[in-house]
Amino acid sequence: MTPSQSGGAKRRKSLEFDFSSPEAVQESIRQNDYIADKTLATTLFLAMKLEKPLFLEGEAGVGKTELAKVLATLLDTELIRLQCYEGLDSNSALYEWNYAKQLLHIKMEEGAKGNTKQIERDIFSEEYLIERPLLRALVRSKEKPVVLLIDEIDRSDEEFEAFLLEILSDFQITIPEMGTIKATRNPVVVLTSNRTREIHDALKRRCLYLWVDYPSFEKEVEIVTTKVPEAPLKLAEQICRFMSEARTMDFYKRPGVAETLDWTQALLALHKDELDADSVRETLGCILKYQDDIKRIEEDGIERMVATAHLSPEVEV
Amino acid sequence: MTIRPVVAGSLPHRKIRAPGHGLKGEIIGFCRVLRRAGLKITSGRIIDVFRSFEHLEVTDLDYLYVATRSNMISSYEEIALFDAVFRRYWFDEEGNPYSGDNSEAMGDIFDEDIPDGAGEEGAGGEKSEDAENQDQKEGKESSGLPTEEEDSASSEAGDAEEDEEGTPSYSPAEVLGAKDFSTFDADQIADLRRLIQKIVPKLATKISRRKKNDLRAKDIDLKKSVKRSIQTGGEVLRLFRRKRKIQKTQIILICDVSGSMDSYSQFLIQFLYSLQNEIKSLRTFVFSTKLSDATPYLRHKDVHFALERLASEVHDWSGGTQIGNCIRTFNVDYGRTIVNSRTIVLIISDGWDRGDTEILGEEMERLTKKCHRLIWLNPLLGSPGYRPIDRGMRTALPYCDDFMSAHNLDSLVSMTEHITRI
Structure with a gap:
């Protein structure tokens, strides 16, 4: 996410999160500067009522991770994030014993001639346990459900998916040396995927599915003016029109909302209050991240796209 | 999969349904229709839909839509199908909300305008309703695998239809008609299979x-x-x-079946078939002027049937070559979802390209960055005196990890040895 979006500390803390109805959810989200439509708000509402994990899928940069952050703010609770990668295993996702510390303890006790049983009790206590995100989410949810964000699940591998399946259905973890830890309240689970590969159906079936699309022009303008309030409305509209035009093009990586916000701030920093071809060219790096794509947009004619962006909505319709 | 505009999100009608006694039955009927349409509707999912209505006003169609959709689907590809079924089930032709269980009436209108491709991986031919039901009964993943009941007559009809409207690039010169690949004798097939069994474990692994x-x-x-x-x-x-x-690695075969490859195609197709049957996760694509996914055809157990189907479905068999464009199609449509750091891509082609070599270079570069290993098998490399100097091959060569020959069984043996040494 962009710096502009991640300023969690700056964000107003909503005192009470009213989720008695989808409309109330929609309103609370909006107060936290996240623009949600009815579909999203209703799905979110259902996820909390049914205590089902929420599976967010969509192109990169449409605000999937951000939604989880907003949710944590709304519930006034902790956000525990597990970033997935290939080869992620239970040691880094669940818990791990602090082996080095255990070894040292054993060595020290040896000098003091401690008895073995006592040593064993000592080294398999919480002091030597390293909590990883999944365990932490369960432990912390004891008083108040936390938001557990399992980010970019498509980057992990099948082994981890299978493992996750087990955790998400029981919400309990057994540590052989210590016993079973079970959350009294299930954490609110949000999974995100950029769809770089298909996630196994068994996992997705346990979740509420939501496809997060690129926002419509109107919605994107609203997002820009909410997130970057210092941007003049005219510039915001031009930027968003340029972006929706750009998203129809055949890019390898289409720009997301995160790119729109980055770009708006870049243009503001350059003191632009209107879009022109030169400044677009200078700041292309904000919206396109592949050299091929940059070449393609230049071939397509930035001037033409800027001209389209300048059209007022009446003319366009 | 290319990104299609999403129909979802806003329905054209926001009318409030009158609360009726039969609503529960209607919802169950709706689930039944969805299941028939090919979605995986488990009873757990249906229960969750009803749990949702404990918290939502069921008479609001918007809520009904979100509650059913979020519970019933699990991928982007299924959205269009769901939306179509939803519209057909809950609205009449004028767009007014229906009432009453019309799951029976929905039965006959399936083959009309519900978009296909939802949940289907293969870009193969159209599936008849029967085939869909069949898949479902067997609890298979609907991967476009043709069932035995589906006779080739219906698929040919579907194919002809597709030609008329679906493929602008189609020209009579592209087609040399169906080919008979079934002339391979049994000994040769056995040889090939043994060899492939030897190659596969080496080809299909990577250090984790x-x-x-x-x-x-x-x-x-x-x-x-x-x-x-x-x-x-x-x-x-x-x-x-x-x-x-x-x-384990994923292997993807992209095989050139254009005119210039004709003399090798018998052997090749046999190779593709054997490999497909040895490695279930293999994906096979064939191309000449355009790329098609041959996986569903080659998965068939009966070799002759499979090859016949393939020959009749891939209609530009033995046409010209446009490698660049085809690799591009591959990168755009499949590259994102099926190519990753565990993927080995094998391209089998002579490199004679009549298309734009610039595109070829670009796309080869993109592909080689995404996959674990890119291997180019060129049957011409077997003939003495051959140098890869034609435009296409020269462009593609720098992006290949390996460049090997594949014109007969011997060359496959040497390929195996080479891969073992890696």
């Missing part, structure tokens, strides 16, 4: 990032060593070690 125990390895497994040391009073008597696991 995960580790497994191995006492001869270099890395010490601290976790296990400490754990076991407790048995001996905290004295580490034995060091446990671990090493990286060998991981």
Whole structure:
């Protein structure tokens, strides 16, 4: 996410999160500067009522991770994030014993001639346990459900998916040396995927599915003016029109909302209050991240796209 | 999969339904229709839909839509199908909300305008309703696998229809009609199969990032060593070690079936078929002027049937070559979802390209960055005096990890040896 979006500390803390109805959810989200439509708000509402994990899928940069952050703010609770990668295993996702510390303890006790049983009790206590995100989410949810964000699940591998399946259905973890830890309240689970590969159906079936699309022009303008309030409305509209035009093009990586916000701030920093071809060219790096794509947009004619962006909505319709 | 505009999100009608007694039945009927349409509707999902209505006003169509959709689908590809079924089930032709269980009436209108491709991986021919039902009964993944009941007559009809409207690039010169690949004799097939069984394990593995125990390895497994040391009073008597696991890879075959490859095609197609049957996860694509996914056809158990189907479905067999455009189609439509760091891509082509070599270069570069290993098999490399100097081959060569010949069984043996040495 962009710096502009991640300023969690700056964000107003909503005192009470009213989720008695989808409309109330929609309103609370909006107060936290996240623009949600009815579909999203209703799905979110259902996820909390049914205590089902929420599976967010969509192109990169449409605000999937951000939604989880907003949710944590709304519930006034902790956000525990597990970033997935290939080869992620239970040691880094669940818990791990602090082996080095255990070894040292054993060595020290040896000098003091401690008895073995006592040593064993000592080294398999919480002091030597390293909590990883999944365990932490369960432990912390004891008083108040936390938001557990399992980010970019498509980057992990099948082994981890299978493992996750087990955790998400029981919400309990057994540590052989210590016993079973079970959350009294299930954490609110949000999974995100950029769809770089298909996630196994068994996992997705346990979740509420939501496809997060690129926002419509109107919605994107609203997002820009909410997130970057210092941007003049005219510039915001031009930027968003340029972006929706750009998203129809055949890019390898289409720009997301995160790119729109980055770009708006870049243009503001350059003191632009209107879009022109030169400044677009200078700041292309904000919206396109592949050299091929940059070449393609230049071939397509930035001037033409800027001209389209300048059209007022009446003319366009 | 290319990104299609999403129909979802806003329905054209926001009318409030009158609360009726039959609503529960209607919802169950709706689930039944969805299941018939090919979605995986488990009873758990249906229960969750009803649980949702404990919290939502069921008479609001918007809520009905979100509650059913979020519970019933699990991928982007299914959205269009769901939306179409939803519209057909809950609205009449004028767009007014229906009432009453019309799951029976929905039965006949399936083949009309519900978009296909939802949940289907293969870009193969249209599936008849029967085939869909069949898949479902058997609880298979609907991967476009043709069932035995589906006779080739109906698929040919579907194919002809597709030609008329679906493929602008189609020209009579592209088609040389169906070919008979079934002339391979049994001995040759047996030879080929044995060889492929030998190649496959070498081809299909890669060193994983995960580790497994191995006492001869270099890395010490601290976790296990400490754990076991407790048995001996905290004295580490034995060091446990671990090493990286060998991981399975995904293999993708992209095979040139253009005119210039004609003399090899008998052998090739046999090779593709055997490989497909050896590695279930293999994806096979064939191309000349355009790319098609041959996986569903080649998965068929009966070799002759499979080859016949393939020959009749891939209608530009033995046409011209546009490697660049085809690789591009591959990158755009499939590259994102099926190519990753575990993928080995095998391109089988002579490199004679009549298309734009600039595109070829670009797309080869993109592909080689995404996959684990890119291997180009060129049957011409077997003929004495051949140098890869034609435009296409020269462009593509720098992006290939391996460049090998594949014109007969012997060359496959040497390829195996080469891969073993890697």
